[in-house]
Amino acid sequence: xxxxxxxxxxxxxxxxxxxxxxxxxxxxxxxxxxxxxxxxxxxxxxxxxxxxxxxxxxxxxxxxxxxxxxxxxxxxxxxxxxxxxxxxxxxxxxxxxxxxxxxxxxxxxxxxxxxxxxxxxxxxxxxxxxxx
Numbered sequence: 001x002x003x004x005x006x007x008x009x010x011x012x013x014x015x016x017x018x019x020x021x022x023x024x025x026x027x028x029x030x031x032x033x034x035x036x037x038x039x040x041x042x043x044x045x046x047x048x049x050x051x052x053x054x055x056x057x058x059x060x061x062x063x064x065x066x067x068x069x070x071x072x073x074x075x076x077x078x079x080x081x082x083x084x085x086x087x088x089x090x091x092x093x094x095x096x097x098x099x100x101x102x103x104x105x106x107x108x109x110x111x112x113x114x115x116x117x118x119x120x121x122x123x124x125x126x127x128x129x130x131x132x
Contacts, residue, residue: 004083015074023073031066034098045084047059057119061113061114063112064112065110069108081099082094090115095111096109
């Protein structure tokens with residue numbers, strides 16, 4: 001079982017251009033924030049993206065399941081906490097929780113699975129021992 005440590009990996013402001021016609025964070029921008037948070041999360045776990053690129057390694061998302069819990073209005077401050085749920089041989093499943101920073105209310109939860117990906121061979125590769 002992996003260490004269940006929680007990392008805050010994203011903080012941001014919900015600008016008007018990130019919102020839909022109702023003045024709420026647009027779905028595509030939740031995904032962008034979760035994606036940014038994931039990149040920082042992998043760094044927290046020991047993945048060095050610039051070193052990995054030298055070896056043609058990157059992360060490929062293979063699953064996202066998002067629950068939208070509360071409205072996220074224009075001007076809101078948000079932050080995302082991430083934690084490992086499961087480590088596989090080539091994959092990692094993690095939970096990302098977006099909060100409205102001013103109230104602490106949960107805004108959305110994303111459970112995602114990503115694989116470490118060999119960009120030349122175009123296939124998943126085993127996670128390094130440092131992730132264990």
